[in-house]
Amino acid sequence: MAHIGPSGFSPYPVAVYEGVLTPPPGKALMFNEIVDEEIAMREAAKAMLTRQNPTIFPGPQVLYAWNEEAKEKAKLVRKMAEVLGAKIIPMYDYRPKYPKINPAIEINPNHPNLTIWHNKIKACIFVGVHCHYANVALKIIRAETDCFTIAMCSMAGHEDAMITLRDQHVEEMEKFIKIAEEVKKELGK
């Protein structure tokens, strides 16, 4: 993620226009810096453990049992929420919803700020959200809220999130949970 603020005529910031691209394989992105994955994981855990109303936003790729990995990841999302003391609010559908969403229990990529405002969420993790919708939502969240965004992506990552972890599969999620447990202990929580 680069600087907050308008991008051209749009109020929505776009990190790539400030030269920030997704991290290379094996690395992570923290704001506009490429760092080791473990460093980013520690900072992500710290943000979730220290900011108000931390929330995980799982998307369809981990909400539905469409393959074995998805089932494993879903269990890990629940475990992650327990360790981080985070709520889970699903992004189960990308379509605009008629007449409106219930921001207490769901988040929609077309206006993700509503859910974040309603629940006063100050840190969140996107996991299992298809990349396009994660990117659309992350730009809006960055412009409209003060929420600390973490993208846990099974593909190349999301430069508009404040922390991006790429190629996150079962093994990497287990690693994150382990690191989160350590950070939690260090924080005396």
Add this chain to the structure above:
Amino acid sequence: MQATETILYNRAGQRVVSPDYLLFEAPRTKHFMTGSEAVKEAVKRASVDASVSYPITPQSEAAHLIGELWVEGYVGVYFRGESEFGVMSEIAGCAMAGARCITTTSGPGTLRAMENFPMWAGTRIPVQLVLMARGINSPLSIQPDNLEVSFLLDTGCMIWYAETAQDLFDMILAGFVVAEQPDVHVPLITVVDGFFVSHTREAVMLPPDDIALPPYNPYRAPMPVIDAEVPPGRFLRDPFVMKSNYISYATHASWQWEVRAAIERSRPYAKHYLRGLVEHFGDPEADLVFVACGTASAQAKEAVRLLEDEGIPARVVKLKTIRPFPIEELREAVKGAKYIFVPEFNVVGWLEREVRRYLYGHSNAEIIGAPRVAGGMTMPAEVIVKEVLKLTGKEVKHVI
């Protein structure tokens, strides 16, 4: 115990190899063919799932040859659309369903299909369109010209520009690989100058035809593929104009930025698979630079040779990509330049506009949008030389 190796084959029985092997490492043999035939040879090695065609000069032969590949079992689905609009809509449907798709068009057909190109980009489908440029009429012209490219610059599609049949072959294969990266995943328009490349024969180095790109994996797409059998695929990609009262303007704004961000993300991949976004030719110290793409760069290279005879050192910066525009590469390449000529095959000078835009505040060189020919005129190297000699006040020896 001996290690075993899994060998994968595509539907045509070709051995699946890595893109790097196919593009850079596989042994190549020399063939003599037209640009249209080079399209066929690239598609043959690209594990293409679907292609839709419609006749319009000069791309008809390439479309026809892809049809032959369908007969031979190399392409999964092939049919003729009702019009260019039909073709570009139907190919979008194929891509949304998870197919690797390629189609071709030219000139006015491009404009007839125009509404579809931003739709392709907005739905993040990695369709590849080979545009054999012919220009836009009226009066009706079936001649080389690349005016239609100016209409495509801001559709949200990547645009690459091939100079030769060899470029075209390599770009088609590299294009699928780059366009299908999960963080890119936008359409690619691979442009080549019609007639000059589509209809003329030249030497093309080809890898064997029993190897091919890995098949497209639609489950790595940044949007759910339409697949009624697999749960995340049960989402239709609602065009949200249907529910536009219920979404925020923020979505439209963010979505459009995201499409353009995706093009920017293609830079490192394109740099790798195209071996750089620009190509240099001529005297690296020369302060006279031609910035060009397509066959205009081929003519500029000839002009550099002629200028050498006149004792005027010159060089060419050939742009391989127009979207993303090679901004940093161009700025670096023209450092120290005094004169920048932009030779073009169109009446509006869209490339000159692009060059001026990105060099504004970054170069003190005089930018000259010449020579510019249109409507099917050729651009002999001597015409380019003449422009240079006029500027330098030298006697013009070459008479056109």
